[in-house]
Amino acid sequence: MEFFEVKRVSDVWKLYEDLKTVGQEEIPLEEAYGRVLAYPVVAPLDFPPFPRSTMDGYALKAEDTFGASLSSPIPFKVVGEVEMGKAPTFVLGEGEAAYVPTGGMLPEGANGVIMVEHVRGISQGEIEVLRPIAPWENVMRPGEDFKKGELLLEKGRRLKPQDLGICATIGLKYLTVFKKPRVGIISTGDEIVPVEAEPALGQIRNSNAYMLMGFVKQEGGAPLFLGHVRDRKEELIDSLKKAVELCDMVLVSGGSSVGTRDLVAKALEELGAEVLVHGVAISPGKPTLFAKVDQVPIWGLPGHPASCAIVTMVLVLPSLRKIGGEEPYLPPFRSYIKARVKRNVPSASGREDYIRVVLEKRGEEVWAEPIFSKSGALWPLVRGQGLLKVELEREGLVEGEEVTVYLL
Template identity: 35%
Template sequence: MLTARKAISIGEAIEKIMGDVCTGVAERVPLMEASGRYLAQDIRANQDVPAFDRSLYDGFAIRAKDTINANQMKLVLIEIVGHIGAGAVFQGEVSDNQAVRIMTGAEMPKCCDAVIMLEHVKELMVDGKSYISIDKQIAENEKVFKKGAEITEGSQLVKKGERISPGIIGLLATFGYSEVLVGAKPKVGVLATGSELLDVEEPLAPGKIRNSNSYMLMAQIEQLGATPVFLGKLEDDLEQSFNAVEQALEKVDVLITTGGVSVGDFDYLPEIYELLGAQVLFNKLAMRPGSVTTVAKVKNQFLFGLSGNPSASFIGFELFVRPVLRTLLGNKQPYLNTHKAILTENFLVPNNFTQLIRAKVKVEGTDIFAFSNGLNMSNSITSLVGADSLVLLPPSKCGYEKGSLVDILLLSEEGQSECFFLT
């Protein structure tokens, strides 16, 4: 039986999905495991950086006023009264016309206010005492990294929701965070439907294909920072499928199914949503591939019914699952980055639906060109290999000519806070 479905736009679909999604729970992890996770706490400076006046170079810590009269005609002799490496603190006194040999990063001795580099002095001995001769005036604070010059205690450094980059790891270490509060990884179940599916280890058999979507989706989930849970595959049997979905929902935070959402005789997902009492947010999209993509909710739990076709399933994940998982992780930039690009071939077929073309971009100077990547069919798997972007072709009566400026979604890891489809 064919049920009439109303196709909605990608933007409407994202609005329905993202309406009430909130950040998930947080967990504390050791700093060594925090890289790539999302901060669940703001990071404020708990100290000044530097925490003390530091020498910026290997040289001599001096008192700037002792050099006021120095020039190439009139050298100033300053006595070396000590030697200090990084990590040590000079305990002595430094009086007029005295200096301390100091290494990069070491704390400035009290009473010293400038550093002259090793390369800029001459060392000499007079009456068994060591001196340096200086032939130019040195300004106060020269070559000194003043306490708090980079960061002042209490300042806000990184906001909750940021992805923890290597630079942020360095910052956290600087402030002594041996543990960090990050967004816990949502568990995302992947359940394939279809009697035609074989496991990856099984030999091919007549009429059968291997289950490739589950593995692909698990890689997408993992790349996004969540935890994939392999739930195997379902035969085309309603009761068995319903039980499997019900049990899966107890094990995972989010459930992705592939296949079974169209109008075929064994497409049981619509009936399963009904039996579960799920709220179907939409079951038809004005996009290709993936027009049958269905999203439903049971209480607060998402059920993503992706197409069984590889390209459609891949795109459905990036457009709809991705922002939910990223939001659960606490990330404030859950959407794919967008860019303008120049189309390198004609797409002159009229289309009522937005087309998403798997593409490869090439940068030349300041221009970005988008080349379509392999077979433009929803069941293509090769078009995903090497694709680094999706070209968006909105509905059009005459299609798009080569050379048109089009929008592309970049299939990179990092995202943006504004959804292209909602702007």
């Protein structure tokens, strides 16, 4: 393909279908938070396996309470008490009740629990019920939570705290998950200096490397900073060779713009890379490059911090989720709200524009204030609470128009 043949964002996403997924590993349940499940979890049993009380109260036969009221209570004989963690050894007959704590197992003959607030003690071993209950009120019946054979967690799910809880419930001490994708990060540019250095005029500190490491960790990957490369093609080729050997994905910051200083494209060409994309209809971030070497995806990202960040969020992170086994890996943003744009937003047709915004509540509506800035400015992205997307076919937005804001 020719370099700098601009592709739509949606066309770039389609290329991810062919990306190779990382391997799998078994880990202890306590280490599984945030990892991606490599197989579906199916319930091996009904849960709960026995009828459980959801309240402190008295287990009884619900039909025996019909007609009870404050003015006409119904008496019950208390014949026992359920102990937590033990199955009751007695059976309830007509007009009999047993105290049961929250989570306790109902004795045979009971099909409901009356809350302690709705009973009145008469004497030792006898209570009065002050209201009727329906059958199975305040009770979780066997299999009410989930049934044997039911799909609990799907393959490709990023595990949440509650997911670990359900795995523990069914006795899974270990889980098979996808390995954390190893993501190599290379910075390029003669103007870049380490974060601890005092930049001279014409130099800037290496902010992109740290930002990219944060994004990779956010998505469950394992970042590996492979150092800073000067604007020398031979140095970059050596770094890329090392990265491809060590990593499942490579991110190169800087050196992706069209022209004589397009180091990443030239280095990849000499490595025999399959260049899939060089130029995306997105702003900021048009000079983005996507290639593969030995099935390892390589991203050439813009050097300007805002461009680098937005391209990473829109394009790189979904591809990272894909190789990490996560499903679905799209859309790129998981949280959004509807808002009204606070002022006119100009845009050029034929590209997706991502505008940083701050949000303001006015009555029942949320308004989005655009932060117009250059692609080299990072502070507006830090200050911004969301990104407003101007669609490909639009030539801007009108003040007061309802828009979707992707939350940062």
